[in-house]
Every structure is written in structure tokens, then in C-alpha cells.
Amino acid sequence: MDGEMAIMESSNHVGTSSPTTETQFTIDSSALKDQETKESITNSPTSEVPIETKLPKSSDIVTEEKHPQNTTTDIENEVENPVTDDNGNLKLELPDNLDNADFSKLLEFDAKNDEALFNSNELLSHTMDPVNNIDLTHDHSREVSSKEDINIEPVNPDEDEREKTQDNTAAVKTEGIKNSEDTSIQKDEPTADAIYTDVHKLSVNKDTETLPTLVDEKNNMLHMRNNSITPIMFQQHELVGQPPQNTVTENNSTDAETTQRKLSEPIDASLPLPNEQPTIFAYARLDFQSFTFYVQTLHAIIGRRSENDFSHKVDVNLGPSKSISRRHAQIFYNFGTGRFELSIIGKNGAFVDDIFVEKGNTVPLRNKTKIQIGQIPFQFILPEQERNDDSKSPENADIAESEINTRNLKKNEPKSKKKITTGAKPKKAQTKLAVKKEKKPPKIPKKVYTLEEIPVEYRTKPTVSYSAMLTTCIRKYSTAKGMSLSEIYAGIRELFPYYKYCPDGWQSSVRHNLSLNKSFRKVSKEGKGWLWGLDEEYIAERERQKKKQSEIAVAKAQAAQLKLEQQQHKLQQVPQRGKKDIVSQRSNVNARKQNISQTLAANRAASNRKNTASDNQRTMKYLQEQLVILTRDRKGLSKQVIAAILTQALAMTINQVTQAAKNKGITGNPLTALMDKNPQHLNLILAAAVNAATAKVTKGEVKQLVNPETTAAAALAAKAQHSKPIRQPIVQTPHVPDRPPSQLSASASSHPNNYLHDKQPGSFDPSSLSRFFQPRQNARATSSVAATSVPAAASQNVDAQPKPKPAQDNDLESESGTSSSSSSSSESGSESDSGSDDGSASGSGDNSSTSSESESESESDSGSEVDEKNNKNEKIDSESIKNNESKDDIPSKDENSSNDNREISKTDEEGHDSKRRKVSEDINEGITEVNVSVEEKL
DNA sequence: CTTCTCGTAAACAACA
DNA sequence: ATGTTGTTTACGAGAA
Ligand SMILES: [Mg+2]
Helix, strand or coil: CCCCCCCEECCCCCCCCCCCCCEEEEECHHHHCCCCCCCCCCCCCCCCCCCEECCCCCCCCCCCCCCHHHHHHHHHHHCCCCCECCCCCEEEEECCCCCHHHHHHHHHHHHHCCHHHHHCHHHHHHCCCCCCCCCHHHHHCCCCCHHHHHCCEECCHHHHHCCCCCCCCCCCCCCCCCCCCCCCCCCCCCCCCCCCCCCEECCCCCCCCCCCCCCCHHHHHHHHCCCCCCCCCCCCCHHHHCCCCCCCCCCCCCCCCCCCCCCCCCCCECCCCCCCCCEEECCEEEEECCCEEEECCCEEEEECCCCCCCCCCCCEECCCCCCCCCCCEEEEEECCCCEEEEEECCCCCEEECCEEECCCCEEECCCCEEEEECCEEEEEECCCCCHHHHCCCCCHHHHHHHHCECCCCCCCCCCCCEEECCCCCCHHHHCHHHHHHHHCCCCCCCCCCCHHHCCHHHCCCCCCCHHHHHHHHHHHHCECCEEEHHHHHHHHHHHCCHHHHCCCCHHHHHHHHHHHCCCEEEEEEECCEEEEEECHHHHHHHHHHHHHHHHHHHHHHHHHHHHHHHHHHHCCCCCCCHHHHHHHHHHHHHCCCCCHHHHHHHHHHHHHHHHHHHHHHHHHHHHHHHHHHHCCCCCCCCHHHHHHHHHHHHHHHHHHHHHHHHHHCCCCCHHHHHHHHCHHHHHHHHHHHHHHHHHHHCCCCCCCCCCHHHHHHHHHHHHHHHCCCCCCCCCCCCCCCCCCCCHHHHHHHCCCCHHHHCCCCCCCCHHHHHHHHCCCCCCCCCHHHHHHHHHHHCCCCCCCCCCCCCCCCHHHHHHHHHCCCCCCCCCCCCCHHHHCCCCCCCCCCHHHHHHHHHHHHHHHCHHHHHHHHCCCHHHHCHHHHHHHHHCCCCHHHHHHHCCCCCCCCCCCCCHHHCCCCCHHHHHHHHHHHHHHHHHHHC
16 A cells, blocks of 8 residues: 555534644654554544545555455555655644644654654553543554554464464554564465455464453543543443434445445545544544544554553553453455455454454455444444445455355344354364364354434333333233243333343343332243233232322322412411311321232232131141151250240241242142142151251250151151141142242242241251252152251351341331331331332332331231341240230231231132232241140140 | 432342 | 343432
8 A cells, every 4th residue: 555545534523513723734754654654643532523535555465355465465565654645744634622732742752753752651651641641652653564464364263273472562663663573473374375255363462361440531531532442331221322422424324335445446535524624544434432433554453451451552442341352353454355354353253234253253344334342332434435436346345245144134133143153164173272262152242232223213211110111011912821031021122122222231120120029920930930920909909009199199289288378368367168178188198008018918818818728727737746746855955945946947947848839939838738748758858957956946965856767757647637638739830830820929029038048057958848849850869858958057047147238128127127217107118129119000109018018017016027037046936936926916917817827838829819928927927836836735 | 318219230049 | 151030139310
């Protein structure tokens, strides 16, 4: 290329531009000899700088498109000052954002031509003042020596493995300096006839590990004005709101721009610039969302580089994101084909025109080619070239296409994932070296959409809340069995296409809502996840609440209004009779509102109870008896201790079994099922639990109160008596197809029970349980399980709990904290965060609801509640038990619960019945009862 | 200023 | 070993 340089004129499009100082200067080409450019500096933040470019002229250079190797040599000699104008002078026009001071500095450096200066670290580090300094170090000064350009060699993909290392740190060459030495060229096999289209392997600098650092704003600013730019990373969703900053070229649309020019033709078209904009000389430019990079060298490295990492340099800094390699891609001009090309060297590949390109591939760059590296999308823009249009090189037109394995997906399809693989490579491909990378199927990252790529109507986030969306979605697409998470995602994307284009992250919110919002419940299990459905009752109830609330609010407002009026008129002696009304309304206002959950719980409990009650009773009775039997030999422990042990053992058993069942999606009462189906296993569990509890309670003095080995036998005998009366076979099987909602959901909510979770010592290995519940596994195996798990447990205790953050939970709150000020009734503010959940479609009245649930009991029975939260032993032991016993409390609850502890699981198919109560409560109740009876027996 | 609701992230665990 | 699915915590922004 002769020094013909493309010229890009910058224009500040649209308004914002301030009277740009047009600075133009020329540098004697001689000074630049040998290096390409010093170009630089051209990145304007606001960048509206259109470019005018001339492509490197390679007339003398081998023009045929397939001679990479030749290219090399030729280039070496040919490449000169790309930035020079026709006269051989370097022309530089800087964007308005640069001030004179900047220029003067630049010039100064140029003049000095002092290599040392450019290499010095001081210099590097000095570019920190965004306002006054320009970082010359890496960027501008970073010239691509001709050799460097040549380094691009066609190599077999497979071989790319060995990275050729070069010393990047080395240097930044300045004008007059010869770089030749610094660029070590690795020429391996300059294969005579590499075909261009094949992947070209570029030498890659070895990545030296450096700690990633955060980029501060300052730096960002700095980068804006340098070639080394750090694009601003967008926040999720931010993309939507972003104004089309600098993107000069709007239409991504087409690529109709057959603007392919035959190689070798220098192009010097100038963009239609609005006006007085400064001109920038460049071959091309890269339009990022928030800045523009001008390609003023024939070779530019695009990669990661955090602010303080001076170990390497990049021409285009994509920020610190680890998903981007230090040298992730490079743009270079291929004299053979006469166009710029992009080589992907980064491990994670990149998207080029929406097609995923794996590492090691090189694709041609045409005007408006879209590129995405990591999470950063940008576009390659060539200067407009009116004249050369005709040249649409057919041949090279689409190497890309040919290389691409077009697999499914239409271009417009969001999230499409075509990809280019360095596919079938010859034999050598599989060599060990190659193996490391070759083997792993690259995970195709998600495509990031640019504003322009998203249909206008889908650029903004729907205002509806997630709960509303979910409700809508489920109503629309769900079947009786519910819909899986992935289906929900798809449904949402369908309903609100915004979610097809926006960055991920919303899925997390969706899951969060499904879990927390009581309007959504797990209906049935299928494979790995659950099928989700709506809890219409809950939703309806909440609606009601809400309505009431709003009415109240209105009433209040009116009252206030009236009051005001009254006062005003009072003076006028005009008594209003509205007062009365007001008063009456007020009373309503004060009326205690009921919790949704409470209400629902009551209703549901009523319906259910009958069904489950008997089973629960039967199960509890069985458990009690078994426990007593197991511990006939008290080993000297006092009755009280035994009671404590049994209580705890029971709690552990119930919790663990329930948890295990829940995870398996079992709907009925797992304990009942276990008792009916596999009493031996249940006994083993009990034995293990007793031992664990014993160890805990006695602080390890007594390790094994019962011998698991001998327990199973007893079970069978006992079972006979407890066999279930009427009920049909329990539904325990994991694959319970239909069963709609179920109590399990309730149990799920109970999660707060820690012991279920923690593997604390005193707990036994739940895995044994899961074995039983596993779809088809036999419950067997067991004995060992029980035995083994127990021991470990010993030391700690229930009390040890994580309790990360006390405050804020629904439950906790209600009891402890709340009492405090908050005026309102019981329901008051329980659960701050958690509360967020509900509020589905319409809004939510959440707090009431949420809190209600948890707190429903809270009010009345501190005891049970407390227990839930902390399953501390204390609670569990006898004394507490007694309290519970008396627990009486809970009026409202009482009604529901009074009966028994039923619920540990939910049971029956009908989901309506589901009781909302927390499992823990149930458990506690159960425990209490059991304990009581245990004590009696003892 | 506090409370509540929502959205967003993310840690974790259980699974597949 | 990795990706999904669920559950929870945290935290911040807004509205009330
Ligand atoms: Mg839910």
C-alpha cells in the first residue's frame, strides 16, 4: 500500500457538536517513515466522525487473492505511511474533543521521536489525567510495523496451538524507529499455497496472567480519547435505553452494501459529511455503542486490558471482562484479498454478523459487518466509496459464507446461533496439541443485540411486573399440569419479545418470583424441574384484599378531604354533615385486615384436613410408638433426657423425610408413605435420628442409644397394626402426574427450617432418604446409611445455625422485631424482602399476604413460630413442648390446625386443600403431640 | 424517615 | 463437569 490513506472526515452529526476546532496538521512523512502511523488519537467519544478512507493500495502487492505468504513479503516493503495523503504527508484531523493542548503534546512526541520515551513505563502510567493527558503509550504509538502485519500467516488451525510469543511489552515504536526487531515473526511453514479462505493462524502473544483490574470512570474517559478504548460495559437492560450514540451508520440492514472493492484499489471516498467536521484519516472504523475507534493501521489488536495492566497492549481495549482474551481478535488488511479481515484468536470466539466464529478462524470484514466480542457488540465500517461500487468482488465476496456451516436459523431469528467452526481439518487436526482446544465444543455465548438490531417495539422493557407476566404467561400457555421453567421462559419471550433481545438476567427474576410469590406453585413434577401453575385461590384472595385496600385508601383520602373542607367551612359556620360518613368509613379502615394466606389456609385446611388428618394421625402414632420401642433401653438416661431425644429425633425425621420428599416431588405425606411401604427403612431412619439426637442431647456422652441393625425387624410387626385403613395407595411416587397443587408447596415454603438444610451434625444423612424416594430405587441399602450418617452428626447441634441475616425474614420479623412500632396490626410489616414476591397480575398486596402467612400464627403463638425459625433444641425440648402443648393459642390457627398436625405433607390430589401452614409448624405440632405422648408413655 | 414493593444479582444446593 | 432449576439473601430504587 502506498501511503494512500483513507480519509475520514469527522462530522459531528447532529447537534451536540460544539464548534469543533478543526485542527489539522501535517506531519512530514519522512518522519514517519517506516511506521505506519501515528495516527491516532482519533477516537472521539461522541464520535460522530464519519470517515473517509482510502484503502491501502496494494497495486503492487500481490493482488491475487490467495497468496498470503506473498503478502507478507510484499507488505514488508510496501507498507508505508498509511496516513499520508496524496502528497505523502500525514494528515490527521482530530476530533473536536481533543484540544490543542493534546495536540501539542502529540506533536511534541512525534517530533522527539524518542523511542525510549515511548517505551518508558512512566509514560505509560502517566496517562491518567483524562483531561489533560493523552495516553500515547499504547495506542497511538503503537504502530504496527510492517512486519507485524505480515505476521499473519496461514496456518493450520490445528497448529495454532503453539502460540508464538512475542514480547509485547516491548515496545511501542515511534515514528522513526524501526520495529523490525520487536516483532518477532514466527514463520513456520509459509506454506506455499495456503488458501486464503482457510483459517489463518496468527501468532499470538502468550497471555501472561495479570490481575484484572477494574476500570474506573476516569480511565474510561481517558480511553475515549485514545485508540485504546475501553468501552463502557452495559448493564443489563441498559442497552435498551441507550441512545444511539455514535453509531454513524445506522442501517445494519444490509449488507447489501456490496461495497466490496476489488483489492488493491485505493479508495478515497469521503463520507458525506455534514459539514465542517474535522477529517479523520483512517482505513475504517469500529463503531461501538459509546465510542468509535478508527482503524488507522493495517493491523489492530482487539482485546482485554484492564487499566493497570501494562503487561500487554491492545489497540482496541475491550475492558477487563475475563470472557475476552487479552488478544481476542485482530483486524488486518489482507493484501491478497484486498480487504480487511478479522481473525478470532480469543478462546471464546466471537460473533460476526450474528454468526458465531470460533477461535482460530478468520473472516472477511465488509462494510457494516457486525462483530460481537464478549458482551461487546460493534460494527466495522468502511468509508463510503462512491466510486468503487461496481467492484463487488464476487469471489471474495463471501468466503465467510462458504466457511460457515449454516446450520439452522434464519438470519433474523433472535438468538440465532450459526457458527463457523474450524471444521474438518485434515489429519493433523487431532494432534495432542490441538486437542486441548479442539475437543471442547465451544459454548456459544449469547448474542448481544445492538439497538438497531432490535425491532423498535421491543426495545423497551414491558412495564408489567414479573408476577403479572408470569400470571399471564401461565394462564395462556399452561396446561393443567403446569408448565416447566423453560416453557415459562419461552412463553414470556413470546408474550414480550423484549425478552428475546435483552440480556439475560430476567430469568433469575422469573425464578425468584416463582419461588417467592405465592401465586405460583409447583403443580407437578416432571423430570428435573417442576411444572408451575397458578394458585388461583391465592390470587383471588389477594385481589380481594387489594381491592379492599384501595377502597380504604380512597375512603381515607375522601375523609381527609372532607375534613379539610370542614375545617375551612367551619369558620363559616357551615357544618357539613359528611362527617358522619367519614366516621363510619374510618371504622372500616381500621378493621383488621385478614391475611390472605390466613384466610386461604383456613379454607384449605378445612377441606383437607379431613383427608389427611387420619393419615397424619396414624403416622404420628406410629412414629411415637416406634420411638418409644426403640428407646426401651434408656441406658440410664433420665426420662426427661429421653423425651428431649425423642422429640428431637422426631423433628429430624420429619424434617428430613419431608425435605427429601419435597425434593423428589412427592406429594403425599412422605412419612405415611414410608410407613406403609417401607417401615424398615423408616425405622432405620428413626434409629439414626435417635442416635443423632442422643449424641446431641447428651453432648456425645451417649452415642448410640439404639442399634439400627435391630430396629428394622420391629417395624414389620408394628406395621401391621398401623396399616392404613381406607385410603388408596399413597401417592408417593415421584412421578405423580396429575396432582395439581399440593401441599408440598406448602412444605416448600417452610424452608426456613434449617435443619432440613444444614447438614449439621445432628442430622442424619438425607441421602438415605432420597434413596428411598428415588423413582425406582429400592429403598434398600439403608442400614448402612443410617448407621454411617449418624455418627458425624453428633457434635453440633441444631442450634448451630447459619442465620446470616436475622432481620428481614418473614417469620422472624413478625415475632421479634415487629412488635415494635409499626402501628398496624399483626400483619404489619413482616417480611420486607420476601414480601416482594407476590403481587401477581394485578398488584399485590403483598405484605399482607406474605406476612400473613408466616405470621399468621405468629401472633398467636409465639411458640410455634419460633420453633419454625430456629429449630433450636430448646424449643423442641420438653418444656417448650409443654408450652406448645398449651399452645392453645392461636385462635384462628386453632381452627385449622387444631386437629392435628396433619400436614406435613400435603396430600391429596386435590390441591386445593393444601394447607398453607408451614411445615415447620406442623412438625412442631406433631412433635409436641408426640412428645407429650412420649412422656406419658415413659 | 420508615415501610413496602419490585427488580436484579447472586450464592447455594439438588439434580440431570 | 456443567447447566438447570429452585430457594434464599441482599441491595437498591421508588412509591407510599
Ligand atoms: Mg411460589
